[in-house]
Amino acid sequence: MPLGSICVTIETQSSGREAPAMVLDTPLQSFPGVGPAKAKALAKLGLETVGDLLTYWPRAYEDRTKIYLIAQAPEAEPVCVSALVAETPSVSYIRKGLNITKCRIVDGSGAAQAVFFNQDYVRRALRAGESYIFYGRVEGAGNRRQLTNPVFEREDRIRFTGRIMPVYPLTAGVSNNLLAGLALRCVEDCAGLLPDELPGAVRQEHTLCTMEYACQNLHFPVDQEALALARRRAVFEELFTLSCGMAFLRSRRAALTGQVFPGRAVEEFLKLLPFVPTGAQKRAMEELLADLTSGRAMNRLIQGDVGSGKTAVAAFAAWLAHAGGFQSAMMAPTEILAHQHYETLRELLAPAGIKVGLLTGSLTSTEKKTMYASLESGFIDLAVGTHALLSEKVGYQNLGLVITDEQHRFGVGQRSALSSKAQNQPHVLVMSATPIPRTLALLIYGDLDVTIIDELPPGRTPVETYLVGEDKRQRMYGFVRKQVAEGRQVYIICPAVEEGEAGELKAVTAFARELSEQVFPDLRVAFVHGKLKSKDKEAVMSAFARGEVDVLVSTTVVEVGVDVPNASLMVIENAERFGLSQLHQLRGRVGRGRWQSYCVLISDNRAPETRERLRYFCQTTDGFKIAEKDLELRGPGDFFGQRQHGLPVLRAADLAGDTRVLKEAQQAAEALLRADPALADPENRPVMEKIRRLFREEGDIFN
Ligand code: ADP
Ligand code: MG
Numbered sequence: 001m002p003l004g005s006i007c008v009t010i011e012t013q014s015s016g017r018e019a020p021a022m023v024l025d026t027p028l029q030s031f032p033g034v035g036p037a038k039a040k041a042l043a044k045l046g047l048e049t050v051g052d053l054l055t056y057w058p059r060a061y062e063d064r065t066k067i068y069l070i071a072q073a074p075e076a077e078p079v080c081v082s083a084l085v086a087e088t089p090s091v092s093y094i095r096k097g098l099n100i101t102k103c104r105i106v107d108g109s110g111a112a113q114a115v116f117f118n119q120d121y122v123r124r125a126l127r128a129g130e131s132y133i134f135y136g137r138v139e140g141a142g143n144r145r146q147l148t149n150p151v152f153e154r155e156d157r158i159r160f161t162g163r164i165m166p167v168y169p170l171t172a173g174v175s176n177n178l179l180a181g182l183a184l185r186c187v188e189d190c191a192g193l194l195p196d197e198l199p200g201a202v203r204q205e206h207t208l209c210t211m212e213y214a215c216q217n218l219h220f221p222v223d224q225e226a227l228a229l230a231r232r233r234a235v236f237e238e239l240f241t242l243s244c245g246m247a248f249l250r251s252r253r254a255a256l257t258g259q260v261f262p263g264r265a266v267e268e269f270l271k272l273l274p275f276v277p278t279g280a281q282k283r284a285m286e287e288l289l290a291d292l293t294s295g296r297a298m299n300r301l302i303q304g305d306v307g308s309g310k311t312a313v314a315a316f317a318a319w320l321a322h323a324g325g326f327q328s329a330m331m332a333p334t335e336i337l338a339h340q341h342y343e344t345l346r347e348l349l350a351p352a353g354i355k356v357g358l359l360t361g362s363l364t365s366t367e368k369k370t371m372y373a374s375l376e377s378g379f380i381d382l383a384v385g386t387h388a389l390l391s392e393k394v395g396y397q398n399l400g401l402v403i404t405d406e407q408h409r410f411g412v413g414q415r416s417a418l419s420s421k422a423q424n425q426p427h428v429l430v431m432s433a434t435p436i437p438r439t440l441a442l443l444i445y446g447d448l449d450v451t452i453i454d455e456l457p458p459g460r461t462p463v464e465t466y467l468v469g470e471d472k473r474q475r476m477y478g479f480v481r482k483q484v485a486e487g488r489q490v491y492i493i494c495p496a497v498e499e500g501e502a503g504e505l506k507a508v509t510a511f512a513r514e515l516s517e518q519v520f521p522d523l524r525v526a527f528v529h530g531k532l533k534s535k536d537k538e539a540v541m542s543a544f545a546r547g548e549v550d551v552l553v554s555t556t557v558v559e560v561g562v563d564v565p566n567a568s569l570m571v572i573e574n575a576e577r578f579g580l581s582q583l584h585q586l587r588g589r590v591g592r593g594r595w596q597s598y599c600v601l602i603s604d605n606r607a608p609e610t611r612e613r614l615r616y617f618c619q620t621t622d623g624f625k626i627a628e629k630d631l632e633l634r635g636p637g638d639f640f641g642q643r644q645h646g647l648p649v650l651r652a653a654d655l656a657g658d659t660r661v662l663k664e665a666q667q668a669a670e671a672l673l674r675a676d677p678a679l680a681d682p683e684n685r686p687v688m689e690k691i692r693r694l695f696r697e698e699g700d701i702f703n
Pocket of ligand 1: 277304306307309310311312433457458592
């Protein structure tokens with residue numbers, strides 16, 4: 001839509017009958033230019049009323065404040081020029097579906113050609129002899145300067161040029177100009193009506209601007225400084241609400257009564273273990289014992305680096321549950337992992353008379369039925385499985401403990417879905433091998449108590465890590481051979497599954513073929529990736545675990561939790577493609593046995609940031625340090641993949657850039673809840689309402 005026409009439509013409206021005053025509840029459909037179809041498209045963005053639009057923040061901005069002379073306009077980015085239209089635009093019809101409108105424009109410094117593709121309305125919209133502001137990229141030198149498809153407005157009616165212009169997230173049928181036009185009207189009339197939901201004391205203490213100012217300057221910032229102030233307020237408010245929500249959940253959970261498990265001595269359990277526990281494992285067990293016998297419902301996260309021995313700690317909790325006559329359930333994110341846990345726990349707990357069952361999606365329906373029956377009758381004491389444990393058909397006789405492994409893959413909602421299978425509030429134990437920077441941990445796990453296992457079992461030597469280029473490929477193959485000759489096994493990780501999927505990247509299927517046919521015809525090479533059927537995946541993984549495969553070519557599906565102590569070498573192809581935390585997870589697959597282990601990163605990428613990242617990885621084995629660095633370098637994407645975190649979507653905050661505000665918001669939230677734990681003070685009630693709205697998608701966790 002040409003910008004000019006928006007002005008016209010709005011003018012016609014105000015010339016008519018006096019329109020009723022606009023309020024936050026005014027439907028957007030009552031605006032001229034918004035018919036039923038547009039209203040429907042807007043609703044897809046969650047925009048139905050003036051109030052919705054006012055809190056719909058732009059995702060970016062275009063700085064259209066500076067006006068350049070045509071001769072001096074830089075080519076690199078779009079800019080504004082103020083110029084006179086020198087002639088009536090001419091339209092040439094090139095072929096069906098393509099016409100070009102052109103006209104010369106001039107200012108004191110020179111002239112340029114304005115060119116429009118398929119916008120023949122421009123012929124009438126641009127009048128010869130009038131001055132306009134054009135916004136676009138000025139290309140070409142000297143008298144061949146050209147602007148292609150610029151935005152323009154008559155100089156005496158500018159709205160969207162000469163200012164910082166908001167760029168909104170869009171959907172089909174909703175243009176940025178439509179939103180900006182609506183926002184301009186709404187902000188002018190209604191920004192002052194938005195309730196200020198931050199308690200006044202918090203706003204003052206953290207020097208945050210008012211809601212009105214924030215709203216005005218998030219949509220149409222006066223200048224960059226005003227935008228920064230406005231953004232700070234919006235980001236703070238969002239993170240503050242989230243932090244309050246998590247802290248609130250946590251305090252409410254802390255008040256729940258829980259089953260009392262018997263106070264058996266940890267030593268009794270330790271007799272079952274084939275090894276001496278580390279100090280950290282013992283401390284974790286003591287903490288669990290205290291929780292589980294306290295009479296309050298436990299909600300605890302155990303965070304420990306890969307290989308730190310979390311399974312034994314979980315086994316202790318299940319053992320204690322059994323001693324108290326309760327069943328336990330343990331949920332893992334993949335079938336492979338569920339299977340491995342099942343094997344480990346069955347062996348470990350059998351001498352104590354604990355019956356362990358496995359429930360995954362790939363069981364036959366008869367097998368599943370048998371499992372359902374055994375869980376319901378209480379025959380099985382510990383159910384290990386995947387998401388299948390969440391199925392409606394699963395019921396327990398008396399579920400007392402819920403364990404989820406590799407928690408970052410499950411959301412808050414799924415965690416509570418599993419808990420809801422119990423008649424009474426079960427104890428909840430969450431295990432994560434992803435070291436998460438403290439600030440983020442508070443957000444993701446803010447509703448849990450945290451135990452950190454910061455010690456590896458003795459005798460583990462750190463994995464030696466090297467970064468090499470393609471020129472060392474033959475030497476690397478020699479090294480693979482040497483490891484296999486010594487009886488060890490090797491992982492080779494590729495970033496892609498199929499050839500051509502991502503250009504030059506090593507792809508699992510093709511590379512595995514090349515290795516087995518040309519490079520290692522005498523070795524047993526197999527491959528696995530996420531697109532295989534889970535039965536096939538399982539078969540390959542278990543063959544590898546049994547030592548029947550020498551070299552396993554794989555995508556990152558091996559990233560999670562798989563335990564093959566005999567594997568001593570991990571080669572990572574196109575290492576530049578992986579984030580630090582992911583590399584750390586991958587490397588954790590080796591160095592789990594008594595052999596010196598190695599990790600070889602292959603990358604020819606020369607970008608300095610990449611070199612820095614990969615070198616840092618070679619020198620560091622501490623998962624928490626790596627996680628901090630990852631957050632600093634790449635942002636929180638790896639920690640918050642595709643809403644796996646189960647947190648509400650953040651609209652203003654960018655967790656990587658805003659960690660300082662995050663810390664401040666967390667402190668403010670803690671202080672507020674200390675003073676008013678139920679958020680019952682009238683001034684704090686809006687915060688409670690906001691929490692409810694923010695977590696709305698998470699179902700009923702606040703009820
Ligand atoms: P993670 O924390 O990654 O889940 P696991 O529980 O799978 O670690 O343990 C990794 C390996 O270390 C397993 O083979 C386990 O038997 C072994 N292990 C765990 N604790 C100890 C210990 N204290 N001493 C020796 N080996 C241990
Ligand atoms: Mg584990």
